[in-house]
Amino acid sequence: MPRKLALKRLTASDLTLFKWHFQNHPAGKQKAFNLDADVLVGKLYPQLGEPSLVPQPRYPLDLYLCGPGLAPVNNLQRKILKQQKNWRLNGELIDNPVEIPELYDVLTPGDFALFEFSGDVMPTTANVVLVSAAVPVDAGIHAELARRFPSGSMWALDDGLVQEVLSAAAPPEGHSLYDWAETSLLEDAALGGAAGAEAINARRGSRGISPEDFMRSRRIAEATGVAGEEFLNAYFEQECQRDNLEEFEWTASINAVSVFDFRVIALGGEVRLVDAKSTTGAFTNPIHLSFGELHKAVYGPEPYDIYRLYRVAADRAEMRIARNIGPALRQTLAVFSTLPLEVKVDGISVHPDLLNFSAEEIILESSPDEGSR
Template sequence: MPRKLALKRLTASDLTLFKWHLQHHPAGRQKGFNLDTKILVDRLYPQLGEPALIPQPRFPLDLYLYGPGLAPANNLQRKILKQQKNWRLNGELIYNPVENPELYNVLVPGDYALFEFSGDVTPTTANVVLISCALTADAGIHAELVRRFPDGSMWVLEESLIQEVLARAMPPAGHPLYDWTETSFLEDAALGGAIGIEAINSRRGGRGISPEDFMRSRRNAEATGVAGEELLNAWLEGEQRAGCIQAFEWTASVNAVAPYDFRIIDADGGGRVVDAKSTVGGFSNPVHLSLTELMVAVHGPEPYDIYRLYEVGESGAKMRVARNIGQSLRNTLAALSALPEGVTVDGFSIRPGYLDFLEEEIPLIVASGEELL
């Protein structure tokens, strides 16, 4: 579930993957990007380090090249392969696109490629943003990267660092790297949230999001939901051992369409139902409720609680709880009676501030040796 982000400083031999550079600035026999084993294998895809069943294994890669500058995505099919001891992004030479016949010519050794890999076991997709020191749109980002990474050739990145770079560099609107910091909006849009959809269309100048990126965001949102439930299940096990609750069941693990995720028997013997609402973003991100969840929350028969898990990541999450939310949402459900016959609302986006969340913030930490997903 954690994003697989990496930064590479391009060398002359890396640039020979581009047809123009191979013709005008040949640098040895290589035709591909070198990918540091310590980054690709040791940090991002450990299973690539296991003994291969065939010599020189190859993994097809759906490659999206953005930039340099404000250039949109150039979608290509390439592969990642191992040659001797080295991993490379390889395949056919990359030509300048017909609509921009000099696009990649401006790249020089010392420019950068920012990678976001997708794929659980092996990389299957890579979004790559090329940063050129020669272009005004990239200049500030390039300078920040040089300042922050004076030594080395490839590094693992955190999304927070990209946000810091963008805040200092302030590239023009529409720069493709902005797309990498819209995780919360993408998550909201993937869940059907109007706020996320509107924000993405506004920030991206109406170009929206590709079907591939949308499906990936939906898969990520689903994975975040599963990870949140796993964290909450582990926390409830601790609460039961401590005597804070008598028992609980993970309802959603056996019934995927249940209108809640857990059922709890309190220490005093009373029953409650719990819905885990998880996000990789902050607490204030919208909470999504289905109509069925809203109806059960309002009409019971048991109190309906929201456990809001936020900043969900590989090390755990934070959590706050809203008790018996049906009281706050009774008027919302009643308002639906005014809708014309034949019109039904399927879901709702609710700001957490509308619900009565307790102030206590509960840390949920993944135990050493465990993985979130």
């Protein structure tokens, strides 16, 4: 599902969350980042806008501060709270880490903090990348953000914009913002893809992926899979209403270990099996097939189709279809039969080009009134 990303331009009162700024550049008694309610509640966490059972609700937050520059992550425990109509990231003053005693001193009003929040109903984790104009490796990113956001205080972002900023600024390898652009690699690694894991290790070196980040990526991949099936279920319902299908069954909703997701009966009575393969990224991301899916696709007897859902978001997805993929994978399955009996293959990663997808891109939207084409 879509990541919860935001950008904040830091003010003098925001910087007093850091101990050095609070002591040397006081801008009132505030010890918090102000968080724009239109972004935090209006776009990222609408349920925070519901009436609270307690005054001034507080939500514990696992905070990971990266930067400025190439500084390593600083993990802290803070909270998000509501005071009157204002939302703040609050807690104890943040001191410079012992190993970098002047790290946060370089921050000035007008610098940026990029947030990635985790948590379905309320924020439970925030990964924050601090970007300072005074730090050379941040300068290009800062200039690009300032160009794109010349005014205002806080904005919701999408993955595409982060990638565009990185491409334009080209910071050196090792900059923590690159981690934000690795969603496709993280998704591949979380689903068991060797290529994704190798690429991340090559880029991140000794930093690797924390267990928390890996599990979060796995949960996101699983949630994306469920969302893709929901989109496809709605699509098949519309196809039946338009008399393009006789009927269908959402098999995976009643059998979690089924080797296909849907059984579809086409006009004329032909039965076809359908597997939804979903990603928040591009169409070209690897497709993961279990050995059971591979075996069923090759040996049938029903034709086995892959419906590739990509750029899956909360209210929209794009889709292309590869029909009867068995013949394209028959040779792959034959290779596995030559392995020693003691060796079992659990699954494979396949580039979409192997499966002869149709060129047609089908747009799926969550509102049934909008339909699909």
